[in-house]
Amino acid sequence: MNYLAIVVNLVCIYTVLATSLNLIMGYGGLFSVAHAAFFGIGAYVFALSTIQLDAPFVVALLLAFAAAALASAVISVPSLRISGDYLMLATFAIQILATSLFLNLPITGGPAGIRNIPSAQFFGFPPNSRVGTLVGFVAVTAVCWYVMFEMARSPFGRVLKAIREDELATATVGKNVMWFKISAFAAGCGFAGIAGGMYASLLSFINPDSFAIYMSFTILVMVLLGGLANPFGGLAGALALTLLQEVLRLMLPSAVGAHVSQVLLGVILVAVVMKRPQGLLPEFASQGAFATADTLTERGHADTRQLSFGRRHASSPALLPQPILQAKALAKSYGGVRAVRRFDIDVRAGEIVGLIGPNGAGKTTVFDMIAGAVIPDGGTISFDGKNVTRLAIHRRGQLGIGRLFQDARPLPNMTVLDNVLMAFDDLRREAPLLSFLPIDREREHQRLEQAHDCLRFVGLAEHASERAGSLSFGQQKLLGFARLMAQDARLWLLDEPAAGVDPTMREEIKTAIARCRRELGITVVVVEHNMDFLRDLADRVVFMADGEVQREGALAEIAADPELSRRYLGA
Amino acid sequence: MVDLSLQLLVVGLSQAAIYMLVATGFALILSVSRIFHFAHAAVFALSGFLAFLFAQQAGLPFVLAVLLSAVLSCLVAVVIYLQIYTPLQQRSGNSFIIVLASIGLQFAIENSLALIWGTGGRYLDNPMAAATFKAGNVFIALTDIVAITVAVLGTAATIAFLNMTRLGRAMRAYSENPVMARVVGIEPKLVGAVAMAIGTALLVPAAVITGWYSSLVPTMGMGPLLYAVAAVVVGGIGSVKGAALGALMLGLLSAAISFHFPAFWSDAGAFLIMMVFVIWFPAGLFGIRARSQAAR
Amino acid sequence: MTMQPEHVSDRTAENAMARVSGWKLNRLRSRTLALTAMVAAALSCAAAPALAQARQKFNFAVTFPLTGIAASQGETASKAVKIALQEINDHDYIGGVELVPFILDSEAKPDIGVRALEQAITVNGAGYVITGYSSVSAAQAPIAERSRVVLVNVGGASPVLSNLSPWFFNAIPLTHLQIPILLEEIIEVQHKKSVALLFRDDDLGRGIRSLFGASAQALGGKLVAEESYLPGTNDFRRQLARIRAGSPDMVYIAGVATEIGSIIGQAASLGLTPLWTSYGAYNHKATIELGKQAADGGIYTNPANFGANLKTLPRYEQMLSAWRTAYGSTSDLDYIAGQIYLGVYLLADTLKTLKSSGKALTPENIRDAMRTTKYETVTGPMTFDKHQDALTSIAIYRLEKSEFKPYKVYSSDDVSAINARVVKQ
Structure with missing residues (x-):
């Protein structure tokens, strides 16, 4: 019974570890090989606080959480500026540095470690009672797991997944990507710290061996084996791996068993990666679990009704003569190539402006500068009277600059509904510390209905619970419009909305743009090559070539200019 | 003091030689195939144990034993590349999946070695153990000289191969622009497999020298691999020359640190430098700037 | 750091009462998994033919690196346990008690050693555990104290092992x-x-x-x-x-x-x-x-293992000849083998003392007897001082x-x- 209790306790610890790494990796998309370092920080802080400060179990666990979360936040501020392989390498260095510090700092006891860590006392069970520890550990694990589960499926978790899917698209919608990443990393590492505290309490002895890079690798295996971004993945992975190790330990009590289990661990990892990369439990397609899309599609088609939310930004261009977007003398060069030499534009609220020109004219760079993906070398951009030239991309998104990318940039592994839901900006549970609390549900329900309205508006209602990646390209563009509505963007920058879609869909898109302007009072700048598309859509067009504005005026006027046609349109 | 610093320089160089050999191979595989081949550490140990198997357990002549070990290790590495890495790369461009597979292989190979040869350490007889030169009060073992020579020659030969042969140039072209290279008819599997083989061949002398100095243990590859990863970052991802020089620098740096501080702080120094590079100078000393920008 | 023995006994006085007799037997019967029982049976059959059936069984464990940095030592440790048990079980050295060994790997790593000890105590029902390696012993000592079993270090020589716990003995002169x-x-x-x-x-x-x-x-x-x-x-x-x-x-x-x-x-x-x-x-x-x-x-x-005149001690001579008989040569007999052999005999001698004075074979009684008994070992006469360190x-x-x-x-x-x-x- 006692031994079984130890095994269950270990499963608890590994569950917390794997679930917390899953939060970072599966939801946040941050590949970390330093999880064992934060596991270790938690273990040492727990050990020292119980031994030297006589801290009770729960207090010591909270200290372990705080220390690991704080350490990870401090480290992540510089580290999370980088991504991809470089982030992995940075966490690699963090792991080795942490091991080195555990080995060499005077307070950690060096390689000899810390022993005689008092074991916890729970709920009136006698001290050292295995059953007491078991109950306590299961309780702590359940709380940790539940908090992480709620975080993952809250609006906070939804934004995290969006960042994992497409960082730029998420930032463009107005999410502070860096903040979400740091929060996810800190929260995940904090829970690893709690696992460390439980480990120290269970074994009553810790040394750096338990927190070396091999442990990080083992946790990775558990996460992958269990299933990335699945709330039960951590539990499944921890259970599978611990059972494997313990069964082998009982069958082969010598180190042969330990080595065999490590060989199997490696083989299983390779096999999972090759044959079943989604792990034992694949990611849930939908995580907006508080109401499923199916129950709401039954409510009939509301295509024709007025959109039920969103301020009407302007009823007609005439009411707001002041330009909503003003760009002056924008310039941008890439390593000697002057992509944009000088770009000026005034766009009045409620206008639809076409931006046309040959390939390489600098149109996309102009959009990049207005949306904030690129900071101009010179010139100013003001939006709604506010200078936004150097403002961060997500701040512009929050102010109301929205963008539909040329390739639509959907979040392919999220549902269509979640693609829209993530764009709302006023959900309280987007804050990591509130994300697991039972609050703000009424507003969330409202937003859910509105998201369905948006989808209905663009004709995607029946696709709400499908993966966005499974939509056709044209549908992905329509989804982009729905996302812009949810974002409540006042200025829509549309980059070739009609390119690559069939004529029927093209008409649908065109209608949607016109209708959004009419009903929502939005302002649109649209880059397009297809003159037919712009013909009865754009109020006026700006012709751009060689990085400069060449002409401005009505489409018919510009299309009729023989000089422009000859020089740029190849006619 | 002068004696000590010169002696530490010799020691640092002979350690750096091992790091150089491992780092050069690791960097070559990374730059050509874009694979973080962490199982390089396990293949390193494998080649050492194979040399032990042939030379000492089977009693074959030393040179033959080393050659056999090289052939078998390269075979294992190439099979890993073709059977595991390539399918994964074709299925998804996600490099983490390959990192995970590589970690799995590391576990499997390392512990298989432990099952076969134990973890207690096996000893390779060093034919040059007794040969030591004395310059003033500084001792230089013949083994040190051999280690440094092999490392410099091995690295130089690899770089020369990349610059001077047709296949080498194809590998470089593929490393710099895979799409273009494929257009002009370079077969990715071939250049990848050759990179894997060369990288593995460089491990064999490193493993044998490690076996001479201390003992062969299944985990022996992890330390040099960690330094190789740090060296690749410092030298710049994509640059073989940079990795070799990075390894040399880090090896000497850690020897320099141990002149003033207890020796074990030297690891911390090396990885602190790696951290600074990866965050603030991701292009490293010789890396391809564009690629590091893309990773941001 | 260490608790007083009086305090320890107060705390679980009733428990101790309940466990006075047949302590190990019950635990073994209820908790041993089939497989480990088979291993145990195989080992004890090899060591004790025929008359063993009727005797009381006492489980003990050895946690030692069977592989790891000192794999070869694990092998000699197993050999040493085997020859000691041949003498003790075959000749009914203790008198009506058969020793049942469980040999577990500590890999010379403290965390693995702790796990091995937990397994020895709770799965194998060991009441007496032989261990080695300073870091392993130091990490294990609190577990032994918590679980109230006797832990005897025969290999670790660090001074930090002195006076570690009332349940922990050093059967090797510390450095x-x-x-x-x-x-x-x-x-x-x-x-x-x-x-x-x-x-x-x-x-x-x-x-x-x-x-x-x-x-x-x-x-x-x-x-x-x-x-x-x-x-x-x-x-x-x-x-x-x-x-x-x-x-x-x-x-x-x-x-x-x-x-x-x-x-x-x-x-x-x-x-x-x-x-x-x-x-x-x-x-x-x-x-x-x-x-x-x-x-x-x-x-x-x-x-x-020698007297003042550099002549081999009789107890050690006995071990040498048994080793030679069992394994042909004594070339692989190192000091660790001698120490493990010593650890098994410490248990046998203690149980013999308890038997002869009619006391129950509980870990408490073993611990108390070890504090006062004078042993004749392969390293000469041995007693334990007030820190429970061997004087030999x-x-x-x-x-x-x-x-x-x-x-x-x-x-x-x-x-x-x-x-x-x-x-x-």
């Missing part, structure tokens, strides 16, 4: 007893006054470091260099280069057996060839294989032409006298 003897020989007899220390940064090395310099000074020597390395280090040349800068006459290596040969070999390549000294870890084949000629002449201390004879050995030979033996009284001198100064 704080050994080092003054070695230093007296080096400094006062051989007049090598400048000494250096190279220590493994673990419980053993740190423990030795805490007293090495002070002891050398007390005997008139001078510590000229002190370096450490991390467990798992393979290349010691940086530390050795720094030690060489201090030009010591003698270097004491406080490491584990497999490292010593590497260290001596690498030192030779740097031109560092002092008198090498160490404790029992020096007695390992790797010292000869890797240290080669440079290791010859090295000196180390260890529990003595110690010898200085030397590696001569690839053979480990004793050349000076100190009785437990001599040991106490020299130590008292060092402490006074």
Whole structure:
């Protein structure tokens, strides 16, 4: 019974570890090989606080959480500026540095470690009672797991997944990507710290061996084996791996068993990666679990009704003569190539402006500068009277600059509904510390209905619970419009909305743009090559070539200019 | 003091030689195939144990034993590349999946070695153990000289191969622009497999020298691999020359640190430098700037 | 840190009452998994034919590195357990009690050792556990105390193991007893006054470091260099280069057996060839294989298997002949084998004492009896002092032409006298 209790306790610890790494990796998309370092920080802080400060179990666990979360936040501020392989390498260095510090700092006891860590006392069970520890550990694990589960499926978790899917698209919608990443990393590492505290309490002895890079690798295996971004993945992975190790330990009590289990661990990892990369439990397609899309599609088609939310930004261009977007003398060069030499534009609220020109004219760079993906070398951009030239991309998104990318940039592994839901900006549970609390549900329900309205508006209602990646390209563009509505963007920058879609869909898109302007009072700048598309859509067009504005005026006027046609349109 | 610093320089160089050999191979595989081949550490140990198997357990002549070990290790590495890495790369461009597979292989190979040869350490007889030169009060073992020579020659030969042969140039072209290279008819599997083989061949002398100095243990590859990863970052991802020089620098740096501080702080120094590079100078000393920008 | 025994007994007085008889039997019956029971059965059948059936069984465990840094020691440990049990079980040495062994791997790692001990206690129902390695023993001691089983260290020599817990005994003279003897020989007899220390940064090395310099000074020597390395280090040349800068006459290596040969070999390549000294870890084949000629002449201390006249002790002679009978040759019999054998006999002798005085074979009674019993062991007469450390004879050995030979033996009284001198100064 006692031994079984130890095994269950270990499963608890590994569950917390794997679930917390899953939060970072599966939801946040941050590949970390330093999880064992934060596991270790938690273990040492727990050990020292119980031994030297006589801290009770729960207090010591909270200290372990705080220390690991704080350490990870401090480290992540510089580290999370980088991504991809470089982030992995940075966490690699963090792991080795942490091991080195555990080995060499005077307070950690060096390689000899810390022993005689008092074991916890729970709920009136006698001290050292295995059953007491078991109950306590299961309780702590359940709380940790539940908090992480709620975080993952809250609006906070939804934004995290969006960042994992497409960082730029998420930032463009107005999410502070860096903040979400740091929060996810800190929260995940904090829970690893709690696992460390439980480990120290269970074994009553810790040394750096338990927190070396091999442990990080083992946790990775558990996460992958269990299933990335699945709330039960951590539990499944921890259970599978611990059972494997313990069964082998009982069958082969010598180190042969330990080595065999490590060989199997490696083989299983390779096999999972090759044959079943989604792990034992694949990611849930939908995580907006508080109401499923199916129950709401039954409510009939509301295509024709007025959109039920969103301020009407302007009823007609005439009411707001002041330009909503003003760009002056924008310039941008890439390593000697002057992509944009000088770009000026005034766009009045409620206008639809076409931006046309040959390939390489600098149109996309102009959009990049207005949306904030690129900071101009010179010139100013003001939006709604506010200078936004150097403002961060997500701040512009929050102010109301929205963008539909040329390739639509959907979040392919999220549902269509979640693609829209993530764009709302006023959900309280987007804050990591509130994300697991039972609050703000009424507003969330409202937003859910509105998201369905948006989808209905663009004709995607029946696709709400499908993966966005499974939509056709044209549908992905329509989804982009729905996302812009949810974002409540006042200025829509549309980059070739009609390119690559069939004529029927093209008409649908065109209608949607016109209708959004009419009903929502939005302002649109649209880059397009297809003159037919712009013909009865754009109020006026700006012709751009060689990085400069060449002409401005009505489409018919510009299309009729023989000089422009000859020089740029190849006619 | 002068004696000590010169002696530490010799020691640092002979350690750096091992790091150089491992780092050069690791960097070559990374730059050509874009694979973080962490199982390089396990293949390193494998080649050492194979040399032990042939030379000492089977009693074959030393040179033959080393050659056999090289052939078998390269075979294992190439099979890993073709059977595991390539399918994964074709299925998804996600490099983490390959990192995970590589970690799995590391576990499997390392512990298989432990099952076969134990973890207690096996000893390779060093034919040059007794040969030591004395310059003033500084001792230089013949083994040190051999280690440094092999490392410099091995690295130089690899770089020369990349610059001077047709296949080498194809590998470089593929490393710099895979799409273009494929257009002009370079077969990715071939250049990848050759990179894997060369990288593995460089491990064999490193493993044998490690076996001479201390003992062969299944985990022996992890330390040099960690330094190789740090060296690749410092030298710049994509640059073989940079990795070799990075390894040399880090090896000497850690020897320099141990002149003033207890020796074990030297690891911390090396990885602190790696951290600074990866965050603030991701292009490293010789890396391809564009690629590091893309990773941001 | 350690709790008083009185307090311990108060806390679970009723439990102790309930467990007075058949303590191990019940636990074994209810909790052993089928497979481990089979292993146990296989082992005990081999050791005890026929009449064993009717006897009471007592489970004990050995947690030792079966692989890991000292794999070969695990093998000799198993062999030693086997021959000890042949004598004890076949000849009914205790009288109506059969010993059942469980040999578990500690991999010489503290965390694995803790897990192995938990398994030994709760799965195998062991009431008496033999262990080794300082870091492993130190980490295990609180677990043994918590679970109220006797833990006997026969291999770890770190001074930190002294007085660790009422349930923990050191059946090996710890290095704080050994080092003054070695230093007296080096400094006062051989007049090598400048000494250096190279220590493994673990419980053993740190423990030795805490007293090495002070002891050398007390005997008139001078510590000229002190370096450490991390467990798992393979290349010691940086530390050795720094030690060489201090030009010591003698270097004491406080490491584990497999490292010593590497260290001596690498030192030779740097031109560092002092008198090498160490404790029992020096007695390992790797010292000869890797240290080669440079290791010859090295000196180390260890529990003595010899009397003052360098004649083999009778108890040790008995073990040698049993070993020869069972395995053909004694070439693989190292000091660890002797220590494990000693650990098994400590249990057998204690149970015999308890049996003869009619007491139950509980861990509590074993612990209390061990505090007072005088044992006759393979390292001479042995008693445990108030810190539960063994007082027994110690010898200085030397590696001569690839053979480990004793050349000076100190009785437990001599040991106490020299130590008292060092402490006074």
